Amino acid sequence: xxxERYQTCIDACLECATExxxxxxxxxxxxxxxxxxxxxxxDRECAEACYASARLMGMGGxxxxxxxxxxxxxxxxxxxxxxxxxxxxxxHCRVCAEACRQCAEECRAMTGVNA
Amino acid sequence: xxxERYQTCIDACLECATExxxxxxxxxxxxxxxxxxxxxxxDRECAEACYASARLMGMGGxxxxxxxxxxxxxxxxxxxxxxxxxxxxxxHCRVCAEACRQCAEECRAMTGVNA
Amino acid sequence: xxxERYQTCIDACLECATExxxxxxxxxxxxxxxxxxxxxxxDRECAEACYASARLMGMGGxxxxxxxxxxxxxxxxxxxxxxxxxxxxxxHCRVCAEACRQCAEECRAMTGVNA
Amino acid sequence: xxxERYQTCIDACLECATExxxxxxxxxxxxxxxxxxxxxxxDRECAEACYASARLMGMGGxxxxxxxxxxxxxxxxxxxxxxxxxxxxxxHCRVCAEACRQCAEECRAMTGVNA
Numbered sequence: 099x100x101x102e103r104y105q106t107c108i109d110a111c112l113e114c115a116t117e118x119x120x121x122x123x124x125x126x127x128x129x130x131x132x133x134x135x136x137x138x139x140x141d142r143e144c145a146e147a148c149y150a151s152a153r154l155m156g157m158g159g160x161x162x163x164x165x166x167x168x169x170x171x172x173x174x175x176x177x178x179x180x181x182x183x184x185x186x187x188x189x190h191c192r193v194c195a196e197a198c199r200q201c202a203e204e205c206r207a208m209t210g211v212n213a
Numbered sequence: 214x215x216x217e218r219y220q221t222c223i224d225a226c227l228e229c230a231t232e233x234x235x236x237x238x239x240x241x242x243x244x245x246x247x248x249x250x251x252x253x254x255x256d257r258e259c260a261e262a263c264y265a266s267a268r269l270m271g272m273g274g275x276x277x278x279x280x281x282x283x284x285x286x287x288x289x290x291x292x293x294x295x296x297x298x299x300x301x302x303x304x305h306c307r308v309c310a311e312a313c314r315q316c317a318e319e320c321r322a323m324t325g326v327n328a
Numbered sequence: 329x330x331x332e333r334y335q336t337c338i339d340a341c342l343e344c345a346t347e348x349x350x351x352x353x354x355x356x357x358x359x360x361x362x363x364x365x366x367x368x369x370x371d372r373e374c375a376e377a378c379y380a381s382a383r384l385m386g387m388g389g390x391x392x393x394x395x396x397x398x399x400x401x402x403x404x405x406x407x408x409x410x411x412x413x414x415x416x417x418x419x420h421c422r423v424c425a426e427a428c429r430q431c432a433e434e435c436r437a438m439t440g441v442n443a
Numbered sequence: 444x445x446x447e448r449y450q451t452c453i454d455a456c457l458e459c460a461t462e463x464x465x466x467x468x469x470x471x472x473x474x475x476x477x478x479x480x481x482x483x484x485x486d487r488e489c490a491e492a493c494y495a496s497a498r499l500m501g502m503g504g505x506x507x508x509x510x511x512x513x514x515x516x517x518x519x520x521x522x523x524x525x526x527x528x529x530x531x532x533x534x535h536c537r538v539c540a541e542a543c544r545q546c547a548e549e550c551r552a553m554t555g556v557n558a
Contacts, residue, residue, distance in 0.1 A: 119501035126365045135356045143274040150265035156464035159258040168279035234386035250471045271349035373504040380495035389488040394513035
């Protein structure tokens with residue numbers, strides 16, 4: 099089954115998706131929410147991209163890697179934004195940025211191996 | 214707002230996603246299910262791709278078009294498979310194939326205009 | 329097929345889900361985003377609930393109505409919140425509130441008929 | 444943040460969702476697919492229910508437990524079906540049944556504690 103070779107990448111996507119949802123909710127509860135609107139927006143997009151990629155890989159889908167490729171792009175943009183706020187002490191942004199970087203790396207590895 | 218220019222494509226994706234879920238369920242209820250396993254598998258993948266694309270466009274997501282591009286690929290493969298069974302009288306496969314072709318066309322139009 | 333009797337409710341759910349995603353993005357772009365954080369949060373939850381309900385109905389799922397019931401609850405809470413901001417001139421909140429009310433009504437009708 | 448108390452349940456839902464997608468794909472590749480159609484159908488429904496519940500919990504959603512309650516019901520029905528095939532040597536059904544039982548238990552625990 100194809101999905102076995104996807105397992106590490108699925109796990110990274112689901113971890114990243116969950117951290118993105120957490121980060122968005124946490125940002126909405128911050129006093130300085132006005133500074134965090136791009137972060138919230140990217141968290142929403144990144145969560146959707148990660149869930150969809152994980153799900154297609156979970157199905158052993160023959161087109162899953164097209165989605166992993168797109169997912170890596172979004173993860174990197176989201177990580178960059180989160181890292182800005184992490185530098186100003188936002189813990190949820192730091193945790194989210196790390197999950198995004200890890201997920202991007204796993205998605206790149208998948209598409210590199212199989213492209 | 215970006216999502217306004219996405220509306221026709223969102224509608225095509227959601228129509229296609231729903232028809233794919235219908236088609237998979239209908240295939241599972243056919244006597245000749247053994248002939249339809251690839252159709253069911255592609256229906257599942259296509260539904261996920263369409264929902265994710267619609268959702269990212271609904272968010273006005275800056276990376277939505279990467280997903281539309283991948284979605285168009287899956288829709289075309291699913292349409293091809295459904296058309297084989299449509300030719301043998303499967304109504305749900307015919308309806309699904311039409312929705313997949315329409316969705317692929319809208320997704321291609323989006324990415325062509327905006328790439 | 330079960331999903332035929334679900335079609336109106338599926339349409340209402342998908343319309344509501346899309347409007348919720350639009351509303352969340354539009355709120356994030358408002359100057360007064362700090363006033364809209366609960367609206368954004370409920371939009372996110374409502375979108376997920378509506379997509380999941382539409383998808384389970386699209387599958388002709390035997391447990392879809394359990395999700396419709398939960399979906400109606402979220403839609404009503406989201407509608408209430410959106411209506412507050414609609415009263416202060418937020419068009420996206422007004423459109424979203426209408427879609428939420430419509431969806432709640434269709435979900436209630438489904439569960440009433442079938443419970 | 445609410446989602447911290449949800450973490451074990453989120454993990455169980457995501458594990459179960461992934462195993463359901465795996466099981467559906469594996470069933471579609473079995474020679475005796477005609478015996479497995481109800482299993483495939485329930486796997487699809489259960490995966491959707493688990494992803495939606497995990498996602499709403501990940502958002503710290505105030506209505507997440509309504510979905511956990513519905514999710515537990517679906518997980519139990521899916522587990523029952525998978526157990527029948529596990530008894531006849533289907534490994535993917537056995538693994539899926541275990542994930543469904545675990546997820547149902549975590550969802551019941553969440554709703555019991557918080558209802």
